[in-house]
Amino acid sequence: MxxxxxxxxxxxxxxxxxxxYGVRRTSLTDVAxxxxxxxxxxxxxWPDVRTLVSDVLTREWKTVLTAGGRVPVTxxxxxxxxxxxxxxxxxxxDNSVFRKVRDADPEHLLPYLLDRLGTGQxxxxxxxxxxxxxxxxxxxxxxxxxxxLAHVLFLAVQALVLSAMAGHDAIGREVMREELRTLADSxxxx
Amino acid sequence: MxxxxxxxxxxxxxxxxxxxYGVRRTSLTDVAxxxxxxxxxxxxxWPDVRTLVSDVLTREWKTVLTAGGRVPVTxxxxxxxxxxxxxxxxxxxDNSVFRKVRDADPEHLLPYLLDRLGTGQxxxxxxxxxxxxxxxxxxxxxxxxxxxLAHVLFLAVQALVLSAMAGHDAIGREVMREELRTLADSxxxx
Numbered sequence: 001m002x003x004x005x006x007x008x009x010x011x012x013x014x015x016x017x018x019x020x021y022g023v024r025r026t027s028l029t030d031v032a033x034x035x036x037x038x039x040x041x042x043x044x045x046w047p048d049v050r051t052l053v054s055d056v057l058t059r060e061w062k063t064v065l066t067a068g069g070r071v072p073v074t075x076x077x078x079x080x081x082x083x084x085x086x087x088x089x090x091x092x093x094d095n096s097v098f099r100k101v102r103d104a105d106p107e108h109l110l111p112y113l114l115d116r117l118g119t120g121q122x123x124x125x126x127x128x129x130x131x132x133x134x135x136x137x138x139x140x141x142x143x144x145x146x147x148x149l150a151h152v153l154f155l156a157v158q159a160l161v162l163s164a165m166a167g168h169d170a171i172g173r174e175v176m177r178e179e180l181r182t183l184a185d186s187x188x189x190x
Numbered sequence: 191m192x193x194x195x196x197x198x199x200x201x202x203x204x205x206x207x208x209x210x211y212g213v214r215r216t217s218l219t220d221v222a223x224x225x226x227x228x229x230x231x232x233x234x235x236w237p238d239v240r241t242l243v244s245d246v247l248t249r250e251w252k253t254v255l256t257a258g259g260r261v262p263v264t265x266x267x268x269x270x271x272x273x274x275x276x277x278x279x280x281x282x283x284d285n286s287v288f289r290k291v292r293d294a295d296p297e298h299l300l301p302y303l304l305d306r307l308g309t310g311q312x313x314x315x316x317x318x319x320x321x322x323x324x325x326x327x328x329x330x331x332x333x334x335x336x337x338x339l340a341h342v343l344f345l346a347v348q349a350l351v352l353s354a355m356a357g358h359d360a361i362g363r364e365v366m367r368e369e370l371r372t373l374a375d376s377x378x379x380x
Binding site: 102106107109110113114115116117122148149151152155156158159160162163165166167168169171175179182183186187189190 | 292296297299300303304305306307312338339341342345346348349350352353355356357358359361365369372373376377379380
């Protein structure tokens with residue numbers, strides 16, 4: 001089997017384990033067993049199970065961001081960006097891996113909410129930054145540092161998505177879409 | 191000493207303990223010793239140290255919200271609300287008790303970020319809700335359920351404040367003020 005096919009099989013096995021057990025309770029032994037490879041085979045590719053699971057989560061971000069970026073929209077740069085943001089926000093909210101992490105291992109999210117941005121968050125901000133630059137080029141988005149606007153917008157959207165994933169005291173699913181549209185559109189218009 | 195003076199002394203002692211040790215490492219014994227009262231005296235007023243510390247944090251919210259609500263501003267309901275939101279956001283960001291909890295006991299914040307609103311958060315949303323109703327009455331804020339608008343606005347503002355309290359990858363302190371103004375003002379204008 002080609003090297004990258006083994007990587008792929010391991011990432012898929014790790015994803016299945018995260019869905020079943022969460023982040024903390026996924027062990028390298030579980031992943032190796034499920035992928036029908038030896039533990040040393042895993043260790044030749046990832047230094048530990050945390051790094052492997054991290055890669056699973058980054059891939060999940062990529063999937064959601066790619067799907068959201070593919071939404072067929074026309075209109076101004078701002079309209080396209082707002083439509084993309086809503087699609088990505090709904091993709092995040094409904095993603096089974098993220099939902100499992102949120103429910104089983106909320107403490108895993110803490111550093112990314114309080115201390116530093118993870119790879120997936122930085123990818124999302126970068127995507128927004130490019131959309132903002134496009135919208136500024138066609139005059140549909142107000143002037144301002146695209147990286148700064150993207151960062152602020154990301155934090156606000158993330159907060160609404162996390163609330164919409166919760167139960168009581170939360171922003172409802174329908175409300176999220178509508179208010180996200182107003183929030184993002186009005187913030188970008190200025 | 192009057193009963194409420196003892197309550198007051200215990201709340202002040204608990205606040206000092208939280209500032210020194212954080213939430214998790216504050217014990218009822220520490221608080222009683224610092225307030226020069228016996229442990230049973232504390233237990234007659236609070237069932238446990240967690241409840242006492244909870245009351246300390248709720249009072250801290252009240253202090254910040256009251257100070258922010260007192261900002262002398264004129265103008266439309268929307269202008270007054272935006273000025274109040276910025277004052278409260280800066281008060282939260284710079285509050286020594288909240289900073290200590292964030293640094294020493296971030297896991298204490300997790301349920302309030304993911305699962306349910308705490309008393310202080312609900313007070314903040316309620317304050318915003320009343321400001322929104324005022325702004326709708328004078329036509330400076332767009333129509334829409336004031337409770338819903340207040341909730342969305344609160345989540346976005348809270349995310350920016352938490353980011354501005356962090357180190358790297360964070361929204362800068364100056365940036366927070368400027369972008370908060372644009373975000374809140376444009377969202378409320380619609």
